[in-house]
Amino acid sequence: MQNNQFSPKLSKVLKSKGLSAFAAALLSIALGLIFGFIVMIIAKPENSWYGFTNMLFGGFGRLGDVFYFATPILMTGLSVGFAFKMGLFNIGASGQYTMGMFFALYAGFMFDLPSGIHLIVCILAGMIGGMLWGFIPGILKAFANVNEVITSIMFNYIGMYLVDMLIQQNATMYVSSKTRTAYLPASAQLPSLGVPDSNVNISIFIAIFIAIVLFIVLNKTTFGYELKATGFNKNASKYAGMNDKRNTILTMLIAGALSGLGGAFAILAPSTIPGSSMTYEPINVIAANGFNGIAVALLGSSNPIGIIFSAIFISHIQRGGTIVSSFFGYKPEIIDIVVAVIIYFSAFAMLMNANVAKMIKKRRLAKAVQSINSNQAAADETPQDKKEA
Amino acid sequence: MNTIYYLVQNMLPVAVPLLLVALGGMFSERSGVINIALEGIMLFGAFFGCLTVYFTQNSGMNAQVILLFGMIAAAVAGIIFSLLLSLAAVNLKADQTITGTALNMLVPAVILLFSKMKYNSDGITTDVNFYIQSIPGLSKIPVLGDMFFKKTYLTVYIGFLLLIIATIIFYKTKFGLRLRACGEHPQAADSVGINVYVMRHAGVGISGFLGGIGGFFYSVGVMDGNVNGHTGVAGFGFLALAVMIFGQWKPIKIMFAALFFAFLRVLAYSVALIPILNQMDINQTYFKMLPYVATMIVLIFTSKKSRAPKAEGIPYDKGRR
Numbered sequence: 057m058q059n060n061q062f063s064p065k066l067s068k069v070l071k072s073k074g075l076s077a078f079a080a081a082l083l084s085i086a087l088g089l090i091f092g093f094i095v096m097i098i099a100k101p102e103n104s105w106y107g108f109t110n111m112l113f114g115g116f117g118r119l120g121d122v123f124y125f126a127t128p129i130l131m132t133g134l135s136v137g138f139a140f141k142m143g144l145f146n147i148g149a150s151g152q153y154t155m156g157m158f159f160a161l162y163a164g165f166m167f168d169l170p171s172g173i174h175l176i177v178c179i180l181a182g183m184i185g186g187m188l189w190g191f192i193p194g195i196l197k198a199f200a201n202v203n204e205v206i207t208s209i210m211f212n213y214i215g216m217y218l219v220d221m222l223i224q225q226n227a228t229m230y231v232s233s234k235t236r237t238a239y240l241p242a243s244a245q246l247p248s249l250g251v252p253d254s255n256v257n258i259s260i261f262i263a264i265f266i267a268i269v270l271f272i273v274l275n276k277t278t279f280g281y282e283l284k285a286t287g288f289n290k291n292a293s294k295y296a297g298m299n300d301k302r303n304t305i306l307t308m309l310i311a312g313a314l315s316g317l318g319g320a321f322a323i324l325a326p327s328t329i330p331g332s333s334m335t336y337e338p339i340n341v342i343a344a345n346g347f348n349g350i351a352v353a354l355l356g357s358s359n360p361i362g363i364i365f366s367a368i369f370i371s372h373i374q375r376g377g378t379i380v381s382s383f384f385g386y387k388p389e390i391i392d393i394v395v396a397v398i399i400y401f402s403a404f405a406m407l408m409n410a411n412v413a414k415m416i417k418k419r420r421l422a423k424a425v426q427s428i429n430s431n432q433a434a435a436d437e438t439p440q441d442k443k444e445a
Numbered sequence: 446m447n448t449i450y451y452l453v454q455n456m457l458p459v460a461v462p463l464l465l466v467a468l469g470g471m472f473s474e475r476s477g478v479i480n481i482a483l484e485g486i487m488l489f490g491a492f493f494g495c496l497t498v499y500f501t502q503n504s505g506m507n508a509q510v511i512l513l514f515g516m517i518a519a520a521v522a523g524i525i526f527s528l529l530l531s532l533a534a535v536n537l538k539a540d541q542t543i544t545g546t547a548l549n550m551l552v553p554a555v556i557l558l559f560s561k562m563k564y565n566s567d568g569i570t571t572d573v574n575f576y577i578q579s580i581p582g583l584s585k586i587p588v589l590g591d592m593f594f595k596k597t598y599l600t601v602y603i604g605f606l607l608l609i610i611a612t613i614i615f616y617k618t619k620f621g622l623r624l625r626a627c628g629e630h631p632q633a634a635d636s637v638g639i640n641v642y643v644m645r646h647a648g649v650g651i652s653g654f655l656g657g658i659g660g661f662f663y664s665v666g667v668m669d670g671n672v673n674g675h676t677g678v679a680g681f682g683f684l685a686l687a688v689m690i691f692g693q694w695k696p697i698k699i700m701f702a703a704l705f706f707a708f709l710r711v712l713a714y715s716v717a718l719i720p721i722l723n724q725m726d727i728n729q730t731y732f733k734m735l736p737y738v739a740t741m742i743v744l745i746f747t748s749k750k751s752r753a754p755k756a757e758g759i760p761y762d763k764g765r766r
Contacts, residue, residue, distance in 0.1 A: 099562060145542055202748040206690055209683045210737040221730035351550065354543050387561045392554030400547035404539035
């Protein structure tokens with residue numbers, strides 16, 4: 057694929073690559089859903105069809121919730137996907153997310169600022185919290201060659217214990233009788249979009265905006281180019297004079313900031329009860345949204361635009377799962393299984409697709425050779441396509 | 446002295462799962478396949494091990510015999526589950542990190558689904574006492590008897606036995622040499638007639654075997670014979686990866702790394718029982734963070750010269766030889 061970097065028909069190749077990633081995602085989604093359907097048939101045959109259709113379409117009845125729950129996983133998905141582009145596996149999105157939550161909570165409770173400014177400070181605080189937790193693994197990777205997978209896993213645990221402890225020690229934030237944090241002041245809450253029975257708020261638009269910005273950064277800037285080049289071939293990009301240490305740190309910093317923002321968006325959301333907002337319960341569990349972000353990033357093949365859709369899709373199917381579990385007697389874990397199977401297949405769906413595409417192209421090639429009228433353009437195209445496949 | 450006895454007695458049952466799983470990771474990675482799915486493999490093994498214990502606990506067999514049955518079930522389950530990784534990674538040339546992550550996500554969901562449907566709980570709860578108060582004869586040895594043959598589990602001895610066997614296989618057999626070659630330079634290995642695909646399947650299979658047993662031993666030694674889909678194995682699969690890197694992909698070093706980590710963890714959970722630490726009046730959470738922080742500090746100093754197997758993570762393609 058790298059060979060195509062220098063070909064004049066770059067845009068065309070990119071297009072077909074994006075298309076094949078999309079087809080691969082669709083194929084793995086279909087396989088995952090079929091698997092989920094089979095599990096449903098085994099679990100409770102009499103309800104399986106209604107269960108399945110509700111899992112698929114139930115989310116449409118609760119679009120507000122779909123977008124609300126999509127926001128944090130969109131952010132962690134962007135975080136993981138962005139790091140993936142440089143060949144870094146940011147499994148630490150959970151820790152960065154938790155730190156973002158804590159920093160946002162801290163700013164929300166401890167700073168007394170006029171409304172308007174307060175919210176912005178809280179969001180920025182969340183971003184800084186996540187950045188910090190991404191920065192350290194980045195530095196360690198760049199200067200001490202410590203595997204970022206291990207450091208970021210360690211930081212997941214350190215962050216979780218640290219945040220739980222700091223929250224429990226803070227009397228302003230923590231209501232010990234409820235074993236969770238108090239409600240945030242109204243000035244620190246994200247403005248709600250006013251969808252009835254839903255927490256959906258403006259952060260979904262911010263998140264989508266950030267995704268588009270990332271897409272531009274990755275595809276239209278030197279930094280984005282260097283990042284992808286390092287992801288393709290570390291040594292070659294180093295040889296070409298790219299500062300891989302700086303890029304590693306910067307990538308982890310940005311990835312951390314994205315996860316941190318996800319945490320801030322999750323905790324600063326207003327809840328359906330008017331005047332109150334979401335709370336945090338310190339129970340020594342690693343935030344699931346970080347790991348969901350990995351799934352989102354993989355399904356969206358690390359493309360920011362793809363990640364928008366995959367986050368919404370996963371959130372949609374999870375909402376379907378809650379409907380299925382509350383009305384049809386299935387367990388919500390079915391959705392987790394479906395998502396896991398989708399990711400499993402997506403690991404080699406690209407390959408399956410490439411094989412299918414190769415077959416089709418071979419046939420086309422044969423046809424083109426047969427027809428004497430085939431012009432030069434077709435002949436130009438074929439070797440290139442082969443390379444891509 | 447009693448404190449030291451206490452720490453050693455509690456450290457070993459924690460160290461053994463880490464040791465076994467890290468050894469499993471070593472076999473997999475030295476054959477050229479990154480195994481991030483260790484966490485999932487552990488939990489899958491623990492689940493089937495506990496299920497076996499659950500069905501045999503009322504048969505009147507000796508607890509240690511039941512443990513052996515559970516261990517066999519866990520090993521078989523681990524091998525079968527690891528096939529999902531090796532098929533995708535070796536035959537289908539899938540991305541190994543993605544596959545591993547997917548498998549990690551799958552297992553807790555499967556366990557929760559099954560347990561909720563079958564037993565209306567979050568996991569399997571068993572009622573067998575695997576604890577060994579003292580081993581007759583051996584526990585009479587001064588000092589050593591107190592440390593190693595009292596208040597322990599059978600898992601500790603099996604774990605160290607497996608370490609010895611694994612080390613011998615790894616360094617002293619043709620198979621071990623071939624396996625290591627496939628992780629360093631599969632093309633060269635292939636050129637002298639070694640089947641890289643078979644060796645990589647074997648490497649991942651061994652990691653499934655050791656990972657499954659390690660998971661069950663975690664259930665026995667740390668969770669009192671239970672398994673829970675929510676807490677799972679508390680990140681021990683990932684910690685084992687850290688232990689493996691810390692141990693430089695070498696069996697004996699991995700053992701020391703596992704002991705080091707387990708020691709810090711036991712220390713963290715028994716602060717209240719150790720007078721010196723208790724008097725310092727430090728929040729216990731700091732001690733809970735200690736194993737992770739310490740592992741990281743050690744990694745900072747050892748990673749500069751650390752060298753992962755050269756071909757790990759790269760699917761082997763015969764056509765590109």
